[in-house]
Amino acid sequence: MSTPAVVLVTGSSRGLGRGVAEKLAASGYSVAIHYANNKQAAEETAEACRKLAPIPEQQFAIVGGNVGVAADRQRILDETLAAFGHLDALVNNAGIAPRIRADIVEATEEIFDEVIAVNLKGPYFLSQLAVQYWLKNPGKSRLSTGYKLVFVSSLSANTASVNRGEYCISKAGLSMASQLWAVRLAAEGIQVLELRPGIMATDMTSGVKEKYDKLLADGIVPQKRWGSPDDVGRAVESILGGHFPFSCGDVINIDGGFHLRRL
Structure with missing residues (x-):
């Protein structure tokens, strides 16, 4: 890669996004590192x-903003293009969990709207x-x-x-968004794919580690281990590598x- 391809990875200040950013950096890509707060x-x-x-x-620029807010989204793209002059790939990774987990019988519209704005609309x-x-x-594109x-x-x-019904709905909607963009862009030569992580060791799951440790030991995941940010990074690397x-x-x-x- 004489001129590194540029990848914007949302939510890459921590967790899965950081794992993606670090893997891409090690593979020779320039990365726009996005954070919300x-x-x-x-x-x-x-x-x-x-x-x-x-x-x-290779270059690594920091861009900030709430992907759930229209003006921030425009600024994220504008600052990425200003820093690199180009964009070859977008990895939509940023996401939040509901700040209060509640049974769907009691869950509020306010938290529903927050999660949908960041996880789906953004x-x-x-x-x-x-x-x-x-x-x-x-x-x-600098990608082959x-x-x-x-x-x-x-x-x-x-x-x-x-x-956490709002989270499930946001991710189900995101899966359909991937299909919609894939259908629209296939003839344009723009590839769209969805990565679907499972039980991952990040700060988002740190509060329920003991619960999932037991579930993993009992076989809820056939490979009987936590997933890691590096697992997701390797998948993104493979996609960008064609x-x-x-x-x-x-x-x-x-x-x-x-x-x-399984039975």
């Missing part, structure tokens, strides 16, 4: 990426902005197989948890076999 964490991710980068031409319309840029710049659009959903896209050339709108499960039906 914690700029210091984003700076730490950027520094880690610089240490991993194998070529001096990536849907940030993708629209990226796609508009790509359609105005056809054939200019063209521009890439990746949605990071969750096992919650098809696994019901009644104490290793799924005849795939369109597919779901790639990163869940150790959780999705398999």
Whole structure:
């Protein structure tokens, strides 16, 4: 990669997004590191990426904003283009859990709206902005197989948890968003894929570690381990590397076999 391809990874100041950013940095990509509130964490991710980068031409810029807010989404894209002059791939990873877990009988519209705005509306319309840029710049991707659009959903896209219904609905909607963009963009040479992580070791799950440790030991995941940010990073790296050339709108499960039906 003489001129590194540029990837915007939302929510890359921590968790799965940081794992993706670090893996891409180690593979020679330039990365726009996005954060919502914690700029210091984003700076730490950027520094880690610089240490991993194998070529001096790579760049790592920090862009901030709430993907659930239209003006912030536009600024995220504008600042990415200002920093790099180009964009080759968007990884829609940013997401939040409901700040109060409640049975759907008692859950509030306020928290529902918060989760949907960040987890579904945000990536849907940030993708629209990226796609508009790509359609105005056809054939200019630095990736050998063209521009890439990746949605990071969750096992919650098809696994019901009644104490966080808004999260499940947001991820199910995101899965359909991936299919919609895949259908629209396939003929344009823009590949769209969905990554569906399972039980992942991040700060989002740290509060329920003991619960899931037991479930894992009891075999809820056939591979009997937590997933890691690196697992997701490797999948993104494979997509950007063109290793799924005849795939369109597919779901790639990163869940150790959780999705398999078993007797």
